[in-house]
Amino acid sequence: MSQTESANPLMRRLSGGQAKQKLLAFASLIALMVVFTVLKPDAFMTQDNIIGILQSTTVIGVLAIASTFIIITSGIDLSVGVLMTFCAVMAGVFLVNLGLPLPVGVVGAIVVGALCGVVSGLAITRLKVPPFIATLGMMMLLKGASLIITGTRPIYFSDVTGFDQISLGSVIGHVFPSMPIPNGVLILFMVAVLSAIVLNKTALGRYTFALGSNEEAVRLSGVNVNRWKVIIYAFGGGICGIAGLLIASRLNSAQPALGQGYELDAIAAVVIGGTSLSGGTGTILGTIIGAFIMSVLINGLRIMSVAQEWQMVLTGLIIILAVYTDNLRRGKS
Amino acid sequence: MQRSSVQPLVSVHNLSKSFPGVKALDQVRFDLMPGEVHALMGENGAGKSTLMKILAGVYRKDSGEILLDGQPVDITSPAHARALAIGIIHQELHLMPHLNAAQNIYLGREPKKVFGLMLDEARINQDTRTLFQRMNLVLDPQTRVSELTVARQQMVEIAKALSFQSRVLIMDEPTAALNNVEIEDLFRIIRQLRAEGVGIVYISHKMDEIQRIADRITVMRDGCYVDTVPADTAMDRVIAMMVGRSLEQTAGHTPDTAANEVLLEARGLCRGRAIRDVSFQVKRGEILGFAGLMGAGRTEVARAVYGADPLDGGEVRKRGQVLRLRSPQDAVRAGIGYLSEDRKQFGLALGMDVASNITLPSLARFLRLGAFLKGPAIQSISARMVETLRIKTPSLSQIARLLSGGNQQKVVIAKWLVRDCEVLIFDEPTRGIDVGAKSEIYKLLNDLAAQGRAIIVISSELPEILLLSHRILVMCEGRITGEVPGRGATQEQLMALATRREIESVATVH
Numbered sequence: 001m002s003q004t005e006s007a008n009p010l011m012r013r014l015s016g017g018q019a020k021q022k023l024l025a026f027a028s029l030i031a032l033m034v035v036f037t038v039l040k041p042d043a044f045m046t047q048d049n050i051i052g053i054l055q056s057t058t059v060i061g062v063l064a065i066a067s068t069f070i071i072i073t074s075g076i077d078l079s080v081g082v083l084m085t086f087c088a089v090m091a092g093v094f095l096v097n098l099g100l101p102l103p104v105g106v107v108g109a110i111v112v113g114a115l116c117g118v119v120s121g122l123a124i125t126r127l128k129v130p131p132f133i134a135t136l137g138m139m140m141l142l143k144g145a146s147l148i149i150t151g152t153r154p155i156y157f158s159d160v161t162g163f164d165q166i167s168l169g170s171v172i173g174h175v176f177p178s179m180p181i182p183n184g185v186l187i188l189f190m191v192a193v194l195s196a197i198v199l200n201k202t203a204l205g206r207y208t209f210a211l212g213s214n215e216e217a218v219r220l221s222g223v224n225v226n227r228w229k230v231i232i233y234a235f236g237g238g239i240c241g242i243a244g245l246l247i248a249s250r251l252n253s254a255q256p257a258l259g260q261g262y263e264l265d266a267i268a269a270v271v272i273g274g275t276s277l278s279g280g281t282g283t284i285l286g287t288i289i290g291a292f293i294m295s296v297l298i299n300g301l302r303i304m305s306v307a308q309e310w311q312m313v314l315t316g317l318i319i320i321l322a323v324y325t326d327n328l329r330r331g332k333s
Numbered sequence: 334m335q336r337s338s339v340q341p342l343v344s345v346h347n348l349s350k351s352f353p354g355v356k357a358l359d360q361v362r363f364d365l366m367p368g369e370v371h372a373l374m375g376e377n378g379a380g381k382s383t384l385m386k387i388l389a390g391v392y393r394k395d396s397g398e399i400l401l402d403g404q405p406v407d408i409t410s411p412a413h414a415r416a417l418a419i420g421i422i423h424q425e426l427h428l429m430p431h432l433n434a435a436q437n438i439y440l441g442r443e444p445k446k447v448f449g450l451m452l453d454e455a456r457i458n459q460d461t462r463t464l465f466q467r468m469n470l471v472l473d474p475q476t477r478v479s480e481l482t483v484a485r486q487q488m489v490e491i492a493k494a495l496s497f498q499s500r501v502l503i504m505d506e507p508t509a510a511l512n513n514v515e516i517e518d519l520f521r522i523i524r525q526l527r528a529e530g531v532g533i534v535y536i537s538h539k540m541d542e543i544q545r546i547a548d549r550i551t552v553m554r555d556g557c558y559v560d561t562v563p564a565d566t567a568m569d570r571v572i573a574m575m576v577g578r579s580l581e582q583t584a585g586h587t588p589d590t591a592a593n594e595v596l597l598e599a600r601g602l603c604r605g606r607a608i609r610d611v612s613f614q615v616k617r618g619e620i621l622g623f624a625g626l627m628g629a630g631r632t633e634v635a636r637a638v639y640g641a642d643p644l645d646g647g648e649v650r651k652r653g654q655v656l657r658l659r660s661p662q663d664a665v666r667a668g669i670g671y672l673s674e675d676r677k678q679f680g681l682a683l684g685m686d687v688a689s690n691i692t693l694p695s696l697a698r699f700l701r702l703g704a705f706l707k708g709p710a711i712q713s714i715s716a717r718m719v720e721t722l723r724i725k726t727p728s729l730s731q732i733a734r735l736l737s738g739g740n741q742q743k744v745v746i747a748k749w750l751v752r753d754c755e756v757l758i759f760d761e762p763t764r765g766i767d768v769g770a771k772s773e774i775y776k777l778l779n780d781l782a783a784q785g786r787a788i789i790v791i792s793s794e795l796p797e798i799l800l801l802s803h804r805i806l807v808m809c810e811g812r813i814t815g816e817v818p819g820r821g822a823t824q825e826q827l828m829a830l831a832t833r834r835e836i837e838s839v840a841t842v843h
Contacts, residue, residue, distance in 0.1 A: 202704045203696050210693060213682035220641060220679050221694040221748065222665025280684040 024325070025274055025289045032293060036300035043303045051181065053292070053299050058167070058184040059084070059247050061291040063262055064269035065195050066239035068287045069232055071270050072199075073211040074279025075131035077233070079120065079138035080240050081262030085255070086142040087113045087244030092155030092254040095163065102162055110241035116142065117237020121230030139263070146256040155254040167249035184246050188288075191242060196284040198235070208232055212279025268315075269294050272322040293322070340403055342367050342501055342532040343388065343419075348397030350383055357383040360397070361558045363551055365501060365532040370523060372535045372547035372564065375575055376794070380556040381536050385503045388534075389421035390414035420494030421503040426486050428478045435461035435474035438493045464492045468522050484515035491522065502526065503534040508542060509627045513832075520546050538793075540568045541828075572824075576796065587803045587820050588783070593617040594652065596787040597669070597756045599638060602647035607633040609811040611647070615756065615787040620778060622802025622819065623791040625831045630811035631791045632674060635758045639671040640664040651756070665694055670749030674761035674791070676738075680745040683734040687726050688715035690733050690744050694752040718747035722777065739770025746777065757781060758789040763797060775801060795824040807831050 036044040043049065063080045070077040087109040095105035116138065123134040157163040166183060173180030199205035207228045210218045219225045248254045273290030275282030297318060301311045341364040350358040358380045365371050373381045386392045388399070390411040399406055401417055408414050414421070428437045435457045436443075444453040461474035470488055478486060487507060494502055504523075508516050523533060523546060537543055543550060547564040552574040559574045593616040602611040607630050615621045623631040636642045638649050640658035649656045651667045658664055661671070673679035681690055692699055692711050699707045699714075715729050722743045726736055733744060742762065749757055759778065763771045778801060782788045792798045798805060802819040807830035815830035 201706055201708075203700055203706065204704065206689060206693075206696060206706060209685055210682045210689070213684040214678075216679050217682055218693065220639075220661050220671060220673060222662045222752075223693070223696075224660075224662050280682075 025272070025286055025293070025322075028322075029289055029293050029296065032296050032300065036296070036303065040300075040303050044300060049299065049303070051185075053295050054185040055167075055182050055250075056299065057291050057295040058182075058188045059243050059250075060262065060265050060269060060294065061188045061288060062191050062239060062243040062246060063266040064273075064287045064291045065191055065284060066236040066243070067263070067266045067270050068273075068275055068282050068284060069195070069199070069208055069236050069239075070131070071212075071267070071275050071277060072208050072279055072282040073229065073232055074215075074277075075124070075229075075233075076135065076267070076277075077120065077236060078132065078135040078263050079116070079142060080236070080243075080266055081259040081264075082139045082142045082146070083113060083116050083237060083240040083259075084243040084247060084262060085259030086116065086146050087241040088248035088254040089146045089149055089155065089244075089256055091245060091248055092157065093149065095160045096155050096157060102160065105160075106166075106245060109245050110238050113241025113244065114234045114238035117234035117240075118230055120237070121233035124233070125226035125229050139260070143260060146259075150254065150256040152256060154256065157248065157252050157254075164249050164252045167246050184250065187242065187246060191239060192284050192288050195239070199284055204228070204231060204235065209280060212281075214280075265294065268319050272319060274326050290322075293318070339366075341365060341400070342402065344400040344403075345384070345388075346398045346400075348384065348387065348399070349395050350387060350392060351395055357556050358387075359556045361553065361556070363558070363561075365534060367500070367532050368527050368530045369549065370527055370533045370535050370547045372537065372543040372550045373553065374537070374543065374550055374571065375553035375559075376796075379553040379575070381553055382505060383556075384553070385421060385505060385534060385536065388414065388419055388501070389503060390419075391421075415497045415499075418498055418500040419503070420497055420499030420501065422487065422490045422494060422505065422507060424505045424509060426483070426490055428486055428489060430479035431477065433475045433477050434472065434481070434489045434492075437478055437489060438464070438474075438496050460496070461492065464496055467495070467525075468492060469525065470522070482515070483510045484512075484518065487511070487519070488522070495526075499531065501532050501534070503536075505536045506538070507535070508537065508539065516542070540571065544568070587818075588618055590616045590619040590803065593619065596652060597638070597789075598650040598653075599634070600648050600650070602634060602637055602649070603645045604633065604637060604642070605645065607811050608637060608644070611808075611811075611813055613806055613813070615789055617755075617785050617787055618782050620782045620788040620790060620801055620803045620819075622798040622805040623789065623808060624795065624798045624805050624827045625793075625808035627793060629808040629831065631808050632760055633811070634808070635671060635760055635789065635791060638664070639669060639758060641671070665752065665754070668753070668755040669758070670694075670752060670754035670756070671758045672742075672745050672749065672760060672762060674764060676741050676745055681733045681741055684732060686730045686732055687719065687724070687736070687744055688712060688729040691715045691718055691747045691751055694748050714751055715747075718751060722747055722750075723773070737770070739766040739774070742766055742770075742774060743777075746774075750781075754786070756787045756789070758791070760791045761793065762790060763792070763794070771797075795827055798827070799824065807833075809833050 063084060066080055067077055090112045091105050091109040094100045094108045095102065100108070120135050120138050123129045123137070124131050169183045170180045171183055172186060199208060207218065207223065211225065211229065215225060247258070269291040270282070270287050271277065271290070272293055273283070273286030273288070275286060294315065297315060298311055301314060306314070343365040345361065345363040348358055348361045361380065361384055363384065373384070375381050383392065387394050388408065390408040390413050393409065399408065406417060408417065408419070429440065432440070438461055439457040444456045445451065446453040458474045465472050465474065468488065468491065470492070472485065472488065478489065481489065507519060511519060527533060535543070535547055544564055549561055550564055550566065550571060551561040552559040552571060554575060562571070595614045596617050598614045600612050602608050611634050613621065623634070625631050633642065637644050640661045640663050649658060651669065656663065656667050664671070677683060682693065688711055692715065699711050701707055712729060718724070719726060719729065724740050724743045724747065726740060733741060736744065762778065763774055766774065778788055778790065790798065790801050799819065799822060804819055805817045805822060805827065806813050807815045807817070807827055809831055814833040817826055
């Protein structure tokens with residue numbers, strides 16, 4: 001068993017040694033794509049559509065990566081969607097209102113995300129507010145803050161040169177004109193690879209798993225549990241900042257009313273990817289596959305002209321089915 | 334058919350049960366007459382609880398026969414056991430603290446009224462009152478369980494078992510958390526039930542109790558039936574049957590540590606009623622035992638010394654230096670390691686692999702640039718630990734949950750060895766560990782002491798503490814009630830100190 005794992009080090013790095021488990025999720029993704037290709041051969045497997053799917057997965061994918069860390073600690077972060085918007089708004093404040101240079105605005109948005117994560121983390125560890133409530137509070141608070149800061153009006157980045165290129169430009173397309181993959185997709189994959197390295201190769205990742213597996217045992221091992229929790233929430237918040245930049249760049253504006261509901265899509269992607277809400281297990285690769293399953297499904301149904309309300313019904317069923325099959329696979333039932 | 338008066342209520346023949354890697358019961362037999370209190374004795378891991386859990390439908394038997402009133406039965410679930418009139422009172426009570434006594438007793442089968450829409454509280458209160466009267470128990474059925482003492486909660490559990498018209502009642506260490514007066518109360522109820530013809534299986538380690546309350550004793554050892562004897566059989570003989578073998582080697586000689594440096598010293602530790610003015614010293618190379626009954630405050634002292642729980646007063650010194658213990662982090666930094674009595678809850682991250690668990694307390698040492706794990710270093714130190722402690726695991730990436738109890742305990746020990754702690758506190762180090770692995774753990778503790786560490790061992794098993802310790806402190810109700818040397822002390826001596834309740838003064842027995 002260990003030999004097959006080491007035979008494919010990249011796979012192992014991305015999946016933390018659970019490559020076999022992820023195979024099923026990956027197979028479902030492929031199956032889904034085959035079905036849509038067969039049903040709508042001329043519409044689904046086109047370059048435009050594939051790029052559309054990739055592009056539409058970027059934001060949810062990045063948010064789902066942030067959620068993966070939190071969920072592995074057996075916590076939950078309901079504020080990721082609204083935090084994304086708050087970071088987008090702050091990017092607007094930095095770049096448009098204050099006229100700071102682009103790199104400063106980018107870093108600033110990520111730092112704001114991390115600081116909000118610190119606040120959630122402190123509420124959870126110092127005030128002993130359960131993660132669900134602490135991040136629910138942060139969600140409402142940040143939503144209000146975004147509306148207050150913007151006066152409920154969007155901030156447009158039209159005058160910030162190059163801002164829309166963050167998400168919509170294509171470095172790859174520049175080099176290989178036949179593959180105009182947008183930068184947003186590239187960023188998603190870079191965040192995924194870096195997060196997988198953090199999760200599997202650093203102390204932060206090790207403590208993320210350990211906290212979710214048995215927090216009391218970690219505390220009794222002499223680890224500063226509170227500090228690490230704050231760090232993990234901050235890390236997740238920073239990733240939400242990246243998502244904020246991606247969405248602001250794609251819309252070329254910070255829309256203060258946007259964001260609520262994204263956290264549930266992110267959690268769905270994480271769960272479809274095989275991460276357990278009870279903590280202790282999870283992979284970034286699984287989460288990415290989960291995010292793609294969601295967007296392929298929505299895209300395919302739309303191409304097949306399924307009404308939006310039925311898309312929702314089917315998506316809901318798929319989420320329940322995915323977790324059920326995952327339970328079967330782990331022999332829980 | 335035999336006359337009903339001599340037919341056993343329950344009769345078990347050749348019962349066997351295996352768990353992965355362990356034969357828990359091997360061809361066991363047992364019988365219980367109506368109106369009998371039948372004590373079941375044996376060391377931890379002898380198979381008593383497994384046998385009773387099979388009768389209570391918690392586990393299924395692998396092979397063998399169970400007869401109830403002479404009829405073979407296959408007990409498939411706890412509900413089935415209840416339907417067969419077999420009730421069990423587990424060592425850990427299973428009551429809902431926020432519900433009242435009556436609600437707890439009728440939980441899940443509440444009588445309804447008004448077309449089944451409303452609960453008939455009046456009726457469950459009345460029925461509960463009748464049950465309590467039968468037990469001669471003065472208790473308002475509407476008292477919230479959280480307001481009851483442990484003893485009273487146990488009475489509620491007994492009432493619950495009786496409410497199922499149980500004719501067989503299994504009690505697993507019912508007096509473990511009771512004081513003398515409460516024990517008398519329990520015995521009164523047991524005698525009354527016996528007079529009514531209920532058959533009672535009584536699991537306990539306490540010889541004096543068993544001689545007072547039981548009619549017969551069945552002894553088990555290592556999953557096998559040893560013998561059934563009348564309850565007035567001499568204690569020594571029963572113990573000999575339980576132990577069945579000379580208790581392992583090791584003991585040997587007690588090293589002279591008198592001149593050694595004092596590594597850890599506690600002075601006047603206090604916390605509420607749990608820890609009352611506890612002081613002690615441990616020297617380099619010494620194994621200090623803490624004996625006492627469940628709830629005597631030993632674990633509380635250990636956790637306080639480890640910084641896991643706060644203290645009201647007193648100080649802890651490591652090599653003369655007063656420690657500021659705000660969290661386990663402080664204790665670990667001072668070189669104190671604690672191995673909890675409950676490995677699964679407090680000792681291991683069960684979902685993580687062996688190597689991750691072994692390096693968890695010392696991860697900071699295995700980082701490059703302060704963040705990145707040094708994979709090869711983690712693997713090699715873990716491999717060395719697996720080898721030195723002879724941890725049986727297919728690989729370092731094996732999930733801790735899948736190891737046996739003894740090997741899990743060794744992983745926890747390995748954690749603290751890698752952290753290089755000078756003072757190690759072992760709370761019930763061999764709980765739930767099979768006999769073979771036990772003697773390995775004993776040897777390990779001796780080796781650790783011989784290497785110059787100070788070892789504190791908490792154990793409720795008297796033979797174990799006598800075997801291991803160089804010096805023994807006995808606790809009762811949060812106080813240290815006496816000190817005895819490890820060599821030459823007897824179980825009776827320890828028992829006497831462990832039950833020395835308030836009023837009586839602290840004494841040293843030699």
